[in-house]
Amino acid sequence: EKGTYPHYMLKEIEEQPAVIRQIISHYQDKDGMIQFDQAIQKEIVEADRLYIIACGTSYHAGLIGKQLFEHVAHKPTEVHVASEFLYNMPLLSEKPLFIFISQSGETADSRGVLVKIKQLGYKAITITNVPGSTLSREADYTLHTHAGPEIAVASTKAYTAQMAVLALLSAQVATLNQFEIGFDPVQELSIVANAMESVIDKKEKIEEISRGILSISRNCFFIGRGIDYAVCLEGALKLKEISYIQAEGFAGGELKHGTIALIEKNTPVIALASQEHVNGSIRSNVKEVEARGANTCIISMEGLDRNDDRFVFPRVHKLLTPLAAIIPFQLIAYYAALHRGCDVDKPRNLAKSVTVE
Numbered sequence: 001e002k003g004t005y006p007h008y009m010l011k012e013i014e015e016q017p018a019v020i021r022q023i024i025s026h027y028q029d030k031d032g033m034i035q036f037d038q039a040i041q042k043e044i045v046e047a048d049r050l051y052i053i054a055c056g057t058s059y060h061a062g063l064i065g066k067q068l069f070e071h072v073a074h075k076p077t078e079v080h081v082a083s084e085f086l087y088n089m090p091l092l093s094e095k096p097l098f099i100f101i102s103q104s105g106e107t108a109d110s111r112g113v114l115v116k117i118k119q120l121g122y123k124a125i126t127i128t129n130v131p132g133s134t135l136s137r138e139a140d141y142t143l144h145t146h147a148g149p150e151i152a153v154a155s156t157k158a159y160t161a162q163m164a165v166l167a168l169l170s171a172q173v174a175t176l177n178q179f180e181i182g183f184d185p186v187q188e189l190s191i192v193a194n195a196m197e198s199v200i201d202k203k204e205k206i207e208e209i210s211r212g213i214l215s216i217s218r219n220c221f222f223i224g225r226g227i228d229y230a231v232c233l234e235g236a237l238k239l240k241e242i243s244y245i246q247a248e249g250f251a252g253g254e255l256k257h258g259t260i261a262l263i264e265k266n267t268p269v270i271a272l273a274s275q276e277h278v279n280g281s282i283r284s285n286v287k288e289v290e291a292r293g294a295n296t297c298i299i300s301m302e303g304l305d306r307n308d309d310r311f312v313f314p315r316v317h318k319l320l321t322p323l324a325a326i327i328p329f330q331l332i333a334y335y336a337a338l339h340r341g342c343d344v345d346k347p348r349n350l351a352k353s354v355t356v357e
């Protein structure tokens with residue numbers, strides 16, 4: 001039930017801090033230590049390469065999963081769009097392990113890959129919000145994202161839940177391998193939950209930004225570098241699917257290699273700046289599009305913020321910034337759709353579970 005909320009999407013956006021806290025408690029044992037099924041841990045430790053397979057928003061969570069597995073657990077990881085992987089399989093490593101990420105657990109494109117890799121004799125873990133779903137039943141192992149039912153077609157809390165589970169899992173694998181990770185994942189995710197809350201508390205400000213930058217535009221660009229680029233892909237997907245504004249996420253440095261030709265007077269460009277090592281360069285990219293007339297808006301993380309930034313979210317661990325940074329993007333999309341009179345929870349042409357290839 002959506003209760004007093006006008007839309008499921010807004011309700012689900014606002015549930016995110018609670019979902020993160022729930023995930024922590026579901027994966028904590030009675031001594032407060034993070035625990036995953038021993039067999040799952042063993043499979044990951046023994047694999048020489050992880051292959052994450054997913055579609056849409058879950059694929060975007062997979063891109064963050066790669067960063068986590070590689071930077072925290074030192075485990076080489078590839079991320080593939082399921083429908084592409086199926087017909088154009090890359091050369092696999094000697095001991096691959098497959099991780100399927102799917103909110104619904106029913107996505108036909110992902111299932112096609114699962115069936116194929118099972119035939120080849122490989123093991124699979126499904127990270128899903130629906131245990132008992134097809135992808136969960138057919139994989140060797142399931143990890144539950146504990147986000148509660150997601151009703152709005154545009155995925156919000158399932159995405160952040162997937163990333164939270166991936167963060168805990170990568171930290172756990174690092175610990176088993178005795179890698180020094182230098183942070184406490186439980187504590188850092190609790191900081192993330194608080195940061196999410198603080199963004200949600202300022203939703204009126206984001207509504208204003210959304211109205212200001214998107215009221216009459218037909219298109220919009222999201223730019224970021226590194227992990228911010230992956231979040232920009234998700235920000236753009238949210239905006240296009242519910243507001244029908246053509247939106248694209250680009251790597252800040254790649255703009256000048258063609259896409260900048262599309263920038264004209266008042267083209268909205270939303271930039272994300274949450275990564276210290278590229279803070280200067282993403283800001284140069286913003287200057288480049290401003291010089292061509294773009295209507296820009298920088299969303300940054302506390303500590304990296306500068307004077308004209310339109311929205312600043314609280315500081316979180318540098319590998320967990322997507323969980324906080326996506327909240328303003330989800331809200332920008334929500335308000336843009338609302339102002340345009342779109343059916344926020346049930347956008348045209350889309351279904352919650354995509355059970356056809």
Ligand code: F6R
Pocket residue numbers: 055056057058059101102103104105106107110153154155156237238241352353354
């Ligand atoms: C976007 C969205 C879709 C799904 C995609 C995969 O908001 O909902 O892109 O993420 O269809 O669905 P699942 O995660 O159920 O496999």
